[in-house]
Amino acid sequence: MVNETTAQETAWAIASALPDPEIPALTIAELGILRSVELMEGVITVSITPTYSGCPATEMIKGDIETALRDAGFSAVAVRLIHSPAWTTDTLSAATLEKLRAEGIAPPHRGQAPHCPLCGSSAVEQIAAFGSTPCKSLWRCITCREPFDHFKCH
Amino acid sequence: MSAICEVPGGNIAVAETPMLRWVLAYADDALILGHRLSEWCSRAPSMEEDMALANLGLDLLGQARFLYSHAATLENAAQPALERSEDDYAYRRDAPQFRNALLVEQPNGDFAATMVRHMLYASFADLYWRASLAVSDPAIAAFAARSEKEIAYHERHAADWVIRLGDGTAESRRRAQSALDGLLAFADELFETEADQLPLMAAGAIIDPARLRDAYRHRIEQICARATLSLAWPRWHQSGGRQGRHGEHLGHLLAELQFLPRAYPGASW
Numbered sequence: 001m002v003n004e005t006t007a008q009e010t011a012w013a014i015a016s017a018l019p020d021p022e023i024p025a026l027t028i029a030e031l032g033i034l035r036s037v038e039l040m041e042g043v044i045t046v047s048i049t050p051t052y053s054g055c056p057a058t059e060m061i062k063g064d065i066e067t068a069l070r071d072a073g074f075s076a077v078a079v080r081l082i083h084s085p086a087w088t089t090d091t092l093s094a095a096t097l098e099k100l101r102a103e104g105i106a107p108p109h110r111g112q113a114p115h116c117p118l119c120g121s122s123a124v125e126q127i128a129a130f131g132s133t134p135c136k137s138l139w140r141c142i143t144c145r146e147p148f149d150h151f152k153c154h
Numbered sequence: 155m156s157a158i159c160e161v162p163g164g165n166i167a168v169a170e171t172p173m174l175r176w177v178l179a180y181a182d183d184a185l186i187l188g189h190r191l192s193e194w195c196s197r198a199p200s201m202e203e204d205m206a207l208a209n210l211g212l213d214l215l216g217q218a219r220f221l222y223s224h225a226a227t228l229e230n231a232a233q234p235a236l237e238r239s240e241d242d243y244a245y246r247r248d249a250p251q252f253r254n255a256l257l258v259e260q261p262n263g264d265f266a267a268t269m270v271r272h273m274l275y276a277s278f279a280d281l282y283w284r285a286s287l288a289v290s291d292p293a294i295a296a297f298a299a300r301s302e303k304e305i306a307y308h309e310r311h312a313a314d315w316v317i318r319l320g321d322g323t324a325e326s327r328r329r330a331q332s333a334l335d336g337l338l339a340f341a342d343e344l345f346e347t348e349a350d351q352l353p354l355m356a357a358g359a360i361i362d363p364a365r366l367r368d369a370y371r372h373r374i375e376q377i378c379a380r381a382t383l384s385l386a387w388p389r390w391h392q393s394g395g396r397q398g399r400h401g402e403h404l405g406h407l408l409a410e411l412q413f414l415p416r417a418y419p420g421a422s423w
Contacts, residue, residue, distance in 0.1 A: 053216025053300055054188075054209075083220065084296030086303070128202035129311055130209040138202070154303055 004039050007074075011044045012037040014072050015065050021057045022133045025103040028061055030096045035082055043076040044069055049087045051154070052134045089154045106139065106150040114150040116141035126150075163419025166238070166246045172350045174228055175253060176360050178243065179396055181221030182254035185244055186404070187275060188214030189411050190262055199265055206311060210272070213304045218244070220297050245415040249405045250398040257340035259395070259404045266326065267333040269315040274337060276309035277373045278344045278366070285361045294360075313377045320381025331383050342391035345370070 015037055016029035028034045028048070035047040046065050050058040062079045069077045089108040092100075097107035106114035115122050121143035131138040136149040160167055168174065191211030198204035222240035229238045257275060262268045283305060286298035319330040345367040347355075355362040371387065378385040394400070414421060 050216070052213060053220060053304060054212030054214070055216065056212065083300065084292050086296050086300040128206065129307065130202070130206040132205075134209045134212060152307075 007044065008037055008039050010072070011039075011046070011069055011074060014068050015046055018061070018064050018068060021060045021064070022135075023100070023103070023105070025099055026096060028065075030093070030099070032087060032091045033061060043078050044074045046077070046079045047082045048079060049082050051087050055134055057133075087154070089151065100151055104148060105136065106148055108151045108153040110153050114139060114148075116144060116146070117148055118146050119144040163416075164246065165248055165251070166242050168243075168247070168251065169229065169232065171228070171232075172348070172354055173359070174225055175348065176351055176354065177221050177225045177228065179253035179255075181218045181225065181243065182252045183258050183275070183279075184214040184221065185218035186252070186254045186407065187258035187272075188212070188218060189407060190258065190260075191268075191272075193262055194268065203265075207268075210308055210311070213308070217297075217301050217304070224293065224297075241415065245412045249400050249408055252398065252400065252404060252408075253396050254400075254404075255340070255343045256392050256395040256401060257337065257343065259400060259407060260337065260340065261403055263333065264329055265315075266319050266329040267337070269312050269319065270330065270333040270337050272308065272312035273316050273377060274341050274374070275344075276305050276312050277377075278341075278363070278370055279305045280309045281366045281369055281373075282361065282363055285366060288358070289360060290358045316377055316383070317381040320378070320383040327382070330381065334378065334383055334385065338385070339388045339390070340392045341370075341374070342367075342388075343393050343395060346393065346396060348396065 016027060016034055018028050020026050020028055020031050020033065023031070031051070033048050033051065035049055038045050038047075046069070048058070048061060048065070058081070062081075065079050066077050090110065092108070097109075100107040101117045104117050106117045113122070114124060116124055116139075119141060121141050123142040124139050125142060126137060127140050127147065128138040131149050135152060135154065137152050138147060139150050140147045168178070170178075188211045191207050191214065194204065194207040194211075196204065198207050219240050222243045225243055226238040226240055229236055257271060260267075260271055262271075280302060283298040283302035287295055287302070289295050289298065316330060319326040321327070322330075345363045347362050347364045351360065352362075354360045375385060
């Protein structure tokens with residue numbers, strides 16, 4: 001079973017390194033989209049979960065995983081969507097939240113308004129509840145006057 | 155078994171069970187309302203609102219896709235030869251086969267009408283998916299968990315606009331009041347209980363929407379009070395969508411939504 005374990009680990013390493021199409025600073029593993037990679041009856045089966053029901057990036061992520069694994073020599077690849085448990089921002093690690101902030105995106109903190117990711121000010125106001133992607137809203141910092149994206153709590 | 159004759163690329167003949175009817179009713183609500191919102195694309199009052207409406211529509215489309223896939227799983231389990239896919243339900247049924255409530259097929263009208271319609275739907279859907287967290291099928295419960303989080307945003311967004319328009323200028327108030335007066339008669343259809351689904355409700359497989367009506371009315375009354383809109387629940391309500399009796403608007407909507415797969419059966423990207 002050594003080979004199977006190795007294949008699984010190699011496939012996980014490849015899939016988990018793929019960037020999210022809309023937030024390329026983060027990988028799909030860091031975002032909690034990648035759930036598992038298993039070798040099932042000779043097929044590398046990758047399970048992903050969509051962030052929002054209608055997230056258009058889901059199809060692209062599916063295609064990216066298939067392409068990356070085929071390029072690495074895996075001939076039998078299946079990507080399946082799983083819906084339970086539902087995706088949530090609560091599972092993002094502290095390091096991931098910091099990566100978001102460094103990218104200029106105010107990270108989600110449950111029950112708290114965002115701080116400006118550029119100057120750190122808490123004097124901020126929402127411009128629009130729906131921003132450049134379904135998972136973000138658009139805000140403005142009153143202190144430094146810069147607009148910024150906020151990754152919504154979900 | 156009765157002979158089901160399907161022309162390749164033509165209408166599908168759905169063998170409806172009470173569970174399948176339930177899945178299709180909520181999938182159709184989401185698809186039709188999502189399509190209505192997509193009609194606003196590039197025409198909304200502001201850039202931010204254009205993106206908001208497109209995002210709301212995408213959420214609903216995603217919810218519809220999950221439910222149609224679930225319907226396909228149910229039908230294929232009973233008859234594997236059907237090889238149903240989610241697209242079959244969206245593209246290969248005519249208006250009388252659609253189970254959506256009449257509210258969601260109502261034309262967009264002006265921006266106030268779209269927001270009042272969305273408030274009336276989202277306040278219901280938020281309550282309904284939250285109650286559905288407790289259903290017995292873990293796949294439906296997980297879907298409900300995701301949908302409830304999304305719809306909570308929808309309800310807040312629509313309610314904010316209804317309040318802003320109702321408590322706004324004389325013109326915005328007139329339009330919001332007119333939209334509310336015109337659409338309120340469509341709200342109660344969302345709470346109809348279908349008799350053949352009662353055993354499923356008793357078994358905890360699905361939630362009876364009727365038990366949420368009081369909480370719903372309370373929410374709508376609170377929003378309308380803040381919007382300074384006058385609200386009078388009608389003594390009768392529009393009905394028939396869940397049984398496939400639709401108004402003239404749905405056919406036109408489907409003509410646009412289904413044109414490509416009807417003209418070029420089996421076409422894919």
